[in-house]
Amino acid sequence: LRIAEIRENFRQIPVLALTATATPRVAEDIQQQLKFEVPHVLSKSFRRDNIAYVVRKANDKLGELLHILSSLKASAIVYVRKRAGAEELARFLKAKGIEADFYHAGLTSFQREQKQEAWKKGEVPVIVATNAFGMGIDKSNVRWIIHYNLPKSIESFYQEIGRAGRDGLPSETLLFYSFGDI
Numbered sequence: 146l147r148i149a150e151i152r153e154n155f156r157q158i159p160v161l162a163l164t165a166t167a168t169p170r171v172a173e174d175i176q177q178q179l180k181f182e183v184p185h186v187l188s189k190s191f192r193r194d195n196i197a198y199v200v201r202k203a204n205d206k207l208g209e210l211l212h213i214l215s216s217l218k219a220s221a222i223v224y225v226r227k228r229a230g231a232e233e234l235a236r237f238l239k240a241k242g243i244e245a246d247f248y249h250a251g252l253t254s255f256q257r258e259q260k261q262e263a264w265k266k267g268e269v270p271v272i273v274a275t276n277a278f279g280m281g282i283d284k285s286n287v288r289w290i291i292h293y294n295l296p297k298s299i300e301s302f303y304q305e306i307g308r309a310g311r312d313g314l315p316s317e318t319l320l321f322y323s324f325g326d327i
Contacts, residue, residue: 149180166304191303195310196318203321206293207237213289213319214243214271220264221289223273224296224305234293235273245271248278276301285312292320295327 152160162175169186176184203209214221225231228249235247246269248260257277264272265284272278276296290309296302302320310316 146178149178152180166300166307193307193310195313196306196316198306198318198320200320200322203323206321206323209321210291210293211238211241211243213291214238214245215241217243217270217289219270219286219288220267220284221271221291222278222287222305222308223271223291223293224278225273225275226294226297228275230294231273231275235271238271238273243271244269245273248272248274250275250277276305279305279308282308283311284308286314287311288314288316290316290318292318295320295322 148160152158160179160181162179164172164175167175172186172188173184176186201209210223214223223234223245225234228251231247231249235245238245246260246263248257248264252260260269260272261278261282263269265282273293287309290306292302292305296305306318309318
């Protein structure tokens with residue numbers, strides 16, 4: 146919130162604010178906080194034609210997840226709501242022969258960096274993570290984003306699935322739900 150103060154000393158330097166999911170109200174607030182003299186927003190549609198969006202009621206989430214990931218030949222992110230869930234699900238997948246690891250905010254920064262790099266390099270194709278994973282991730286070939294649990298908001302959901310198919314190739318997102326989740 147103090148960036149505008151710094152701008153006072155560097156008036157000749159242009160400033161650009163970027164965000165992937167700001168609502169019109171948030172975009173207006175950002176411009177006001179940064180003291181933009183002329184409001185200007187470049188916006189692109191939320192539509193991503195290369196991504197398939199699937200919402201599926203699942204009585205056997207583990208079975209369906211195993212079915213999808215067992216034939217996976219690219220990278221995937223499986224989002225869960227809790228840290229313990231990330232660890233438990235990653236262990237389950239590994240026990241079933243799927244190269245997976247977990248990621249959450251409870252890890253040290255060194256551990257998070259190691260896990261993220263292994264996933265980005267393709268050494269571990271599946272990362273099971275809380276929403277702590279993904280900020281700043283620019284991996285083009287993510288083919289699956291799976292929400293094992295319901296995300297906390299539609300904004301979180303959209304931001305997380307936006308990590309799929311950044312190379313423009315077909316990718317899939319899957320949101321599992323059960324009445325227990327709701």
